[in-house]
Amino acid sequence: MPNKVPSKGTALLMEITSVYTAFPQISSLNIAGEKAETVDTTTLDGGAAKTKNNTGYVDNATISGECLYDPDDTVQIAFIAKVRAAGTNNFKVTYADATPTNEIYSGLGMGFDRTASPGDMLRGSFTIETTGAVT
Amino acid sequence: MKARLHLQQFCDISKVTPELQPLVQWVPGKNSSGHSVSVAVYPAGTVFEGPIALQLCRTGQAAPADDECAAALNLTQQEIDVLRVEYEMNALGINNKGDRDLYRAGVILGYNADLSYKPGPKWGEYQRAKQALEEAEL
Numbered sequence: 001m002p003n004k005v006p007s008k009g010t011a012l013l014m015e016i017t018s019v020y021t022a023f024p025q026i027s028s029l030n031i032a033g034e035k036a037e038t039v040d041t042t043t044l045d046g047g048a049a050k051t052k053n054n055t056g057y058v059d060n061a062t063i064s065g066e067c068l069y070d071p072d073d074t075v076q077i078a079f080i081a082k083v084r085a086a087g088t089n090n091f092k093v094t095y096a097d098a099t100p101t102n103e104i105y106s107g108l109g110m111g112f113d114r115t116a117s118p119g120d121m122l123r124g125s126f127t128i129e130t131t132g133a134v135t
Numbered sequence: 136m137k138a139r140l141h142l143q144q145f146c147d148i149s150k151v152t153p154e155l156q157p158l159v160q161w162v163p164g165k166n167s168s169g170h171s172v173s174v175a176v177y178p179a180g181t182v183f184e185g186p187i188a189l190q191l192c193r194t195g196q197a198a199p200a201d202d203e204c205a206a207a208l209n210l211t212q213q214e215i216d217v218l219r220v221e222y223e224m225n226a227l228g229i230n231n232k233g234d235r236d237l238y239r240a241g242v243i244l245g246y247n248a249d250l251s252y253k254p255g256p257k258w259g260e261y262q263r264a265k266q267a268l269e270e271a272e273l
Contacts, residue, residue: 008246009228013145018155019177019185020145021194022225031156074193075225090147096228096246102174103167134167 009096020092024061027067060130069124083110105130136204138188138197146175195222
């Protein structure tokens with residue numbers, strides 16, 4: 001029976017020297033874009049309905065989210081260093097289900113934007129493209 | 136230079152070096168396909184040596200376990216404790232400002248699956264104070 005699992009408790013962890021380290025102060029997390037790739041296989045002598053087939057490949061997800069930005073935070077500094085070095089890094093997402101589900105993504109193409117505006121805290125938004133299979 | 140982990144931490148097995156190999160343990164978990172899997176972890180209390188020890192102290196995951204690490208970190212015990220608590224909240228997904236204050240105060244330990252709070256050692260005291268305030272306002 002499906003359970004209602006809260007978003008609260010979901011965590012994004014970044015691998016630093018083999019230890020997965022929680023990314024701090026995340027206010028939203030979005031993992032989107034994972035999709036089986038298809039190709040249009042409609043032929044000139046086919047019926048009215050167009051046809052599609054799977055190519056056998058899967059588009060990878062992109063992880064994105066927002067956080068409170070702390071320029072002195074060690075993990076955010078490490079993330080920004082990875083952005084600037086155009087590096088790759090493993091990321092783990094853990095959910096708050098009964099036996100916590102773990103997803104490991106191989107991340108690359110990372111980005112980090114900062115926003116400072118009157119009446120708000122310093123905020124950051126991050127994107128992480130992924131490659132290969134989710135394990 | 137040595138540091139000791141405060142909490143159990145997940146391990147990226149693809150980055151484990153021969154020196155770290157003896158520290159790795161396995162716990163039951165589940166992957167994104169819903170299958171039971173063994174998940175690699177470093178247990179709470181694991182002692183790391185070398186530059187990684189200082190890195191773990193700076194993130195709040197560990198505390199210095201020798202004088203060399205403490206000197207390199209150059210933080211007071213209180214500052215180390217603040218880093219530890221901050222990291223614990225990040226790892227538990229406690230991001231709401233009010234909830235972070237409750238965690239710092241020992242009122243909550245985190246969340247249950249139904250979104251309710253896991254009571255901490257100060258839960259009863261906090262509830263009594265809250266109730267007294269409500270009664271005073273009536």
